[in-house]
Amino acid sequence: MSTESSRMRSDARENRARIVAVARELFADRGLEVPMATVARRAGVGVATLYRRFPTKGSLVTEAFIEQFAVCVSVVDDALSDPDPWRGFCTVISQVCEMQAQDRGFAAAFTAELPDGHIDERTRALRGFAELVQRAKDSGRLRADFAMDDLTLVLMANRGLSAAPAELAPAASRRLVAYLLEAFRAGSNTSLPPPVPLSLDQVLLRR
Incomplete structure (x- = not known):
């Protein structure tokens, strides 16, 4: 292979x-409606080059978030394999919030309706978390009135920490999560207001 060919291949990979x-950053910040032309301009390539690499917007979105989907599923699967369901529940909440604090694209990856079967992975993660919630309730460690919609409340609150300096957001997230997990622990005699039917898509994909 010639030096020129090697350089061209290297340029293409870069x-x-x-x-x-760039796409991942823009999608996380503005939502998935960002035009392809905007992605190309920000990345410093022509629109034709962008479409040669990614013929459809769906293929670009999938590539941008593929790692996050794998993380979503693995976090829940690991928690389900924990013999202590309360510990598994705490692990999911803690790790999801930590990733969200470190990477704003995580929420978009977890909630967006993506092509190529990745929506199945999102469904798998949410169903797994629902199973984990029920196990934790059955163990008597998670309060009985915890609802799946409360996961949205957790992520809403945690996303608010994006206003904090980037270097402080992870530590702030850990402290917030510690407070929330104490609130979720069974044993309180205080009744909560009814769950709020919040949509993850509506809440987490807002600009």
Whole structure:
């Protein structure tokens, strides 16, 4: 292979990586409605180059968030394998909030309706979490009135920490989660207001 060919292949890989990184940042910040032309301009490539790498917007979105989907599923699967369901529940809440604090694209990855079967992975993660919630309730460690909609409340509150300096957000998130987990622990005699039917898509994909 000639030096020129090697350089061209290297440039193509760098262009692809830059496009994916820029797309992920834009989708996380503005939602999935960001035009492809905006992605190309921010990445410093032509629109034709972008479409050669990613023929459809769906293929770009999928590539941008593929790692986050794998993380979503693995976090829940690991928690389900824990013999202590309360510990597994706490682990999911803690890790999801930590990833959200460190990477604003995580929420978009977890909630967006993506092509190529990735919506199945999101459903798998949410169903797994619902199973974990029930196990934790059955163990007597999680309060009986915890609802799946409360996961949305947790992520809403945690997302608010994005206003904090980037270097402080992870620590602030850990402290917030510690407070919330204490509130979720069974043993309180205080009744809560009814759950609020919040949509993850509506809440977490807002700009």
